[in-house]
Amino acid sequence: MKQFITILKNPNQSEIEHAIEFNLYEFFRSIVHIDLEHIQYEETEEFSRFSTGIPFYFFNGVIDSHISSENAIKKIKDNITYFEKRQVPFLWVLGPSSTPKNMGELLIKNGFILDKVLGMAYNLKILDTERELLNKVEIIKIENMETLKEWNDIILTGFAFPKEFLSDFFYNAFSFILLNDRASASAFLAYYDGNPVASSLVLYKAGVAGIHLVTTLEEAHGKGIGTAITLAPLNEAKKLGYETAILHSTEMGLNMYNRMGFKECCTIELFIWQPGSKE
Numbered sequence: 001m002k003q004f005i006t007i008l009k010n011p012n013q014s015e016i017e018h019a020i021e022f023n024l025y026e027f028f029r030s031i032v033h034i035d036l037e038h039i040q041y042e043e044t045e046e047f048s049r050f051s052t053g054i055p056f057y058f059f060n061g062v063i064d065s066h067i068s069s070e071n072a073i074k075k076i077k078d079n080i081t082y083f084e085k086r087q088v089p090f091l092w093v094l095g096p097s098s099t100p101k102n103m104g105e106l107l108i109k110n111g112f113i114l115d116k117v118l119g120m121a122y123n124l125k126i127l128d129t130e131r132e133l134l135n136k137v138e139i140i141k142i143e144n145m146e147t148l149k150e151w152n153d154i155i156l157t158g159f160a161f162p163k164e165f166l167s168d169f170f171y172n173a174f175s176f177i178l179l180n181d182r183a184s185a186s187a188f189l190a191y192y193d194g195n196p197v198a199s200s201l202v203l204y205k206a207g208v209a210g211i212h213l214v215t216t217l218e219e220a221h222g223k224g225i226g227t228a229i230t231l232a233p234l235n236e237a238k239k240l241g242y243e244t245a246i247l248h249s250t251e252m253g254l255n256m257y258n259r260m261g262f263k264e265c266c267t268i269e270l271f272i273w274q275p276g277s278k279e
Contacts (some may be wrong), residue, residue: 008076008207008244015207017266020246021095023210024268025063027203028093030185032059036169043157046075051086054165057272061091069100076110082276092271104269111277115270117248120262123244124209124238131231134224139232142178142187151189154199158215188232190216190225198225202233202245209237211247226256 008015011126019029026144028050032041038053047065054060060083067075083090092107100106108114121198142151153171156163177185184205190198197220211233218224234245258264 002093006207007242009208011244013265016121016244016246017096017119019206019208019244020121020248020266021023021097021268022064022201022206023208023246024093024095024248026184027207027210028061028063029034030177030203030205031093046071046220047079049079049082051083051088051090052089052169053086054169055088056162056165057089057274058161059166059169060086060088061093064095065092065094065103066097066099067103069102070151072100072103072106073110076106080110080273087275089272089274091120092273094269094271096266104271107271107273110273112271112273113277115272117250117268117270118254118264119266119268120247120249121133121208121265122234122245122247122260122262124234124243126261127234127238129235129238130210136193137223137225138191139228140189140191141236142189145175145179147189148175148178148187150196151187151199154189154196154217155213157216157217159200161214186233186236188229190229190232192220192223192225198229200229200233202237204237204240204242207244209233209245210238211245214253226253227260230257230260 008019031051032050041050048063050061052059062079092112094104120219123169140147144147152174155170156166177183178187185201185203187201189196198216199213200211201213203212211230214226214230237245247257
């Protein structure tokens with residue numbers, strides 16, 4: 001299970017695809033590596049698995065799976081049983097390095113629903129860090145509990161996450177990730193006309209700057225704020241010496257990222273299992 005431990009310099013296509021995949025795995029690991037009693041995390045030679053107990057698929061999952069063809073069906077059923085006992089949905093993430101190569105087909109046969117995101121990369125060497133901010137837009141870096149709470153609220157609203165389950169979890173997780181002395185991530189909050197309206201996060205893992213949790217509230221759409229809040233972590237990453245930024249785009253964000261200069265590199269498959277799913 002190869003991982004990068006230094007900044008990628010002049011990466012080739014294969015290295016970029018690998019970083020796109022592993023930065024996402026590290027994002028999931030980062031939000032579950034906090035000291036909360038109900039969180040369970042384990043790593044085996046075949047996969048990593050986490051369970052938060054939150055009844056939302058994004059926060060329970062199987063990642064970084066490298067399973068033999070002979071064991072694939074058994075491991076699928078074992079994991080279904082594991083999460084079924086906890087009565088929570090879960091996500092099984094497949095990337096370019098995942099095995100076996102027909103794992104997606106096997107997951108679908110066992111009741112999983114497929115969603116996809118596009119792995120994209122940006123060459124930070126060409127980034128113009130002098131670009132001016134839009135009128136009425138202010139962007140800050142999250143550096144205290146007060147702004148973290150505002151950022152947290154934007155994430156929950158923008159992604160329509162269930163606040164009753166996630167508000168405290170997100171606050172605890174990201175206060176640990178962002179506000180400790182050895183933080184490997186930064187978060188940014190955009191204000192429009194004095195009101196918080198957009199968020200982003202950059203995770204410095206797998207040798208690249210991984211852009212995550214980009215969202216703009218509906219009332220602030222169409223003003224270029226999504227581009228501005230994505231540029232903020234890109235600017236920081238370039239100043240830190242990173243050469244490549246990556247992200248995982250839905251169809252909704254694809255046009256914006258293409259306009260910014262991100263290039264499509266690979267597909268990340270997200271297989272969702274809900275309690276009661278049948279083969």
